[in-house]
Amino acid sequence: MQTIEKKKIMVVEGGGVTTPKGFKAGGLHCGIKRKRLDLGFISSVVPATAAGVYTTNLFQAAPLMVTQESIDKEHKIQALLVNSGNANSCTGEQGLQDAYDMQRLFAEKMGVPNHYVAVTSTGVIGVPLPMDKMKAGIEKSLEKENEGVIRFEQAILTTDTGVKNVCVQLEIDGEVVTIGGAAKGSGMIHPNMATMLGFITTDAQIDHTTLTEVLKEVTNQTFNMITVDGDTSTNDMVLVMANGEAKNKPITNNHPQWSLFVEAFQMVSESLAKQIARDGEGATKLIEVQVEGAIDDEAARGISKSIISSNLVKTAIYGTDPNWGRIVCAIGYSGEKLNPTHVTVKLGPITVVEKGLPFAFDEEEAKTYLQQENIHIFVDLHQGEGKATAWGCDLTYDYVKINASYRT
Known part of the structure; x- marks a missing residue:
C-alpha cells in the first residue's frame, strides 16, 4: 500500500x-x-x-x-x-x-x-x-x-x-x-x-x-x-x-x-x-463541466447540471462532434438568469463560443480533442463569482443494450 x-x-x-x-x-x-x-x-x-x-x-x-x-x-x-x-x-x-x-x-x-x-x-x-x-x-x-x-x-x-x-x-x-x-x-x-x-x-x-x-x-x-x-x-x-x-x-x-x-x-x-x-452504463468518456462567472454558486450548479444532463451533449461527445450549439441550448434552458451575449464556451483548450457568438476554431482539432477519455467543457458567464463543477459521461449504443435487457 x-x-x-x-x-x-x-x-x-x-x-x-x-x-x-x-x-x-x-x-x-x-x-x-x-x-x-x-x-x-x-x-x-x-x-x-x-x-x-x-x-x-x-x-x-x-x-x-x-x-x-x-x-x-x-x-x-x-x-x-x-x-x-x-x-x-x-x-x-x-x-x-x-x-x-x-x-x-x-x-x-x-x-x-x-x-x-x-x-x-x-x-x-x-x-x-x-x-x-x-x-x-x-x-x-x-x-x-x-x-x-x-x-x-x-x-x-x-x-x-x-x-x-x-x-x-x-x-x-x-x-x-x-x-x-x-x-x-x-x-x-x-x-x-x-x-x-x-x-x-x-x-x-x-x-x-x-x-x-x-x-x-x-x-x-x-x-x-x-x-x-x-x-x-x-x-x-x-x-x-x-x-x-x-x-x-x-x-x-x-x-x-x-x-x-x-x-x-x-x-x-x-x-x-x-x-x-x-463507469456510466456503456460509457467511454468522463465529461467534466466547469461553470464560472455565474451570479452565485447555486446558479452555476444549475447550469453545469443542465449541460451534463443533456442527452444531445452526451451523444455529441460520444460521436466526437464539437456541436457547441447543444451546449448553449442546455445553458439557455437551465432556468438560471444569465446574459447570452456574455457567454464563453470552451471544449478543453479550444474556444468555440465568445460573447454568445460562434468563435472560429479548427473543426479537426476539436474532433481530435473529443477522442480523449477525459473531456472538459468550460463555461464562463462573465456575470459574477459563482462557480461549480459537474461530472457525467457520454451516451452510447451500449447504454440502450444494457438497459433493454436489465432483467434478463
Missing part, C-alpha cells in the same frame, strides 16, 4: 473502507445473483457515529427507511449489511419486514443491538427479497474466507464494470486520521441522489451533528453533481461511519484543522462521484 502526498493530505493507493483503524469488511455469494458476490458487510470494533443522505425519490425502498430509523435512534451504528441483485423496493409491508429481519439476523450474528446495523439493497425493483438465501448468507457472512475489502467492493455492484474505492490520510492533533470509501453506481444516476450507494468510513472522532453537516455540504458539491442518464432511483444512499479510533480530539467546525478535514472528506467524495460518472 503506497501513499501519495497532496498538500497535507496523503492519498493511500490501494486503500479503502478498512484502512481506517477498527473497520473490517467482507462479501460472499448468497444466491441472489447467478454467480457473482451479492452480500457484503462493513463492521466497526466499536459503535461508530453515523450520518446519511438518502434518495429524493418518493418511492423510497424499505431498507432505507429501516436505516434512517436506526440512525435517528442513537446516531450510531456498528455495522452495515448490503445486498445486490434485489432492491427490496416497492415490496410493501413484506419488504419492510424483510428489511427488519435482514437487520435483526445480522445484528444477532454480530452480537449487537438491532439498531446498530444499517441495511441497504440494490438491484431489480418490485421483487420480494429471497429471505431463505439471505438467511443462509448472513449465517456464513463472518466466516474468515469471506473477509476482505475487495470482496465487499465486488458484492455491492450491479451493472458496474469495476469496483470503486479511495482512501486518504491526514494528521489531526498529532494523530493520523484516515478516511476510506467505496461505492457502486453505473445507471440510473442523476443529481440529488441517484442509483448509487456510497460508504465512507473514518477513524476520526466527530459528533453526529458535525458529521451530518460535513456530509450534506460535501454531497451537494460531489455526489449531487453527477449524472449518467437523468434517472433517480429508490435506493440511493451515502452512509458515513466515524468510530473515533484515531483518538484525535473531537472535530468541530471550530477546530483549527476543520477546513483540512473537510477538504479530505471532499477528496474522498469527489473521487467516488467521478468514478461512478466514468
Whole structure:
C-alpha cells in the first residue's frame, strides 16, 4: 500500500473502507445473483457515529427507511449489511419486514443491538427479497474466507464494470486520521441522489451533528453533481461511519484543522462521484463541466447540471462532434438568469463560443480533442463569482443494450 502526498493530505493507493483503524469488511455469494458476490458487510470494533443522505425519490425502498430509523435512534451504528441483485423496493409491508429481519439476523450474528446495523439493497425493483438465501448468507457472512475489502467492493455492484474505492490520510492533533470509501453506481444516476450507494468510513472522532453537516455540504458539491442518464432511483444512499479510533480530539467546525478535514472528506467524495460518472452504463468518456462567472454558486450548479444532463451533449461527445450549439441550448434552458451575449464556451483548450457568438476554431482539432477519455467543457458567464463543477459521461449504443435487457 503506497501513499501519495497532496498538500497535507496523503492519498493511500490501494486503500479503502478498512484502512481506517477498527473497520473490517467482507462479501460472499448468497444466491441472489447467478454467480457473482451479492452480500457484503462493513463492521466497526466499536459503535461508530453515523450520518446519511438518502434518495429524493418518493418511492423510497424499505431498507432505507429501516436505516434512517436506526440512525435517528442513537446516531450510531456498528455495522452495515448490503445486498445486490434485489432492491427490496416497492415490496410493501413484506419488504419492510424483510428489511427488519435482514437487520435483526445480522445484528444477532454480530452480537449487537438491532439498531446498530444499517441495511441497504440494490438491484431489480418490485421483487420480494429471497429471505431463505439471505438467511443462509448472513449465517456464513463472518466466516474468515469471506473477509476482505475487495470482496465487499465486488458484492455491492450491479451493472458496474469495476469496483470503486479511495482512501486518504491526514494528521489531526498529532494523530493520523484516515478516511476510506467505496461505492457502486453505473445507471440510473442523476443529481440529488441517484442509483448509487456510497460508504465512507473514518477513524476520526466527530459528533453526529458535525458529521451530518460535513456530509450534506460535501454531497451537494460531489455526489449531487453527477449524472449518467437523468434517472433517480429508490435506493440511493451515502452512509458515513466515524468510530473515533484515531483518538484525535473531537472535530468541530471550530477546530483549527476543520477546513483540512473537510477538504479530505471532499477528496474522498469527489473521487467516488467521478468514478461512478466514468463507469456510466456503456460509457467511454468522463465529461467534466466547469461553470464560472455565474451570479452565485447555486446558479452555476444549475447550469453545469443542465449541460451534463443533456442527452444531445452526451451523444455529441460520444460521436466526437464539437456541436457547441447543444451546449448553449442546455445553458439557455437551465432556468438560471444569465446574459447570452456574455457567454464563453470552451471544449478543453479550444474556444468555440465568445460573447454568445460562434468563435472560429479548427473543426479537426476539436474532433481530435473529443477522442480523449477525459473531456472538459468550460463555461464562463462573465456575470459574477459563482462557480461549480459537474461530472457525467457520454451516451452510447451500449447504454440502450444494457438497459433493454436489465432483467434478463
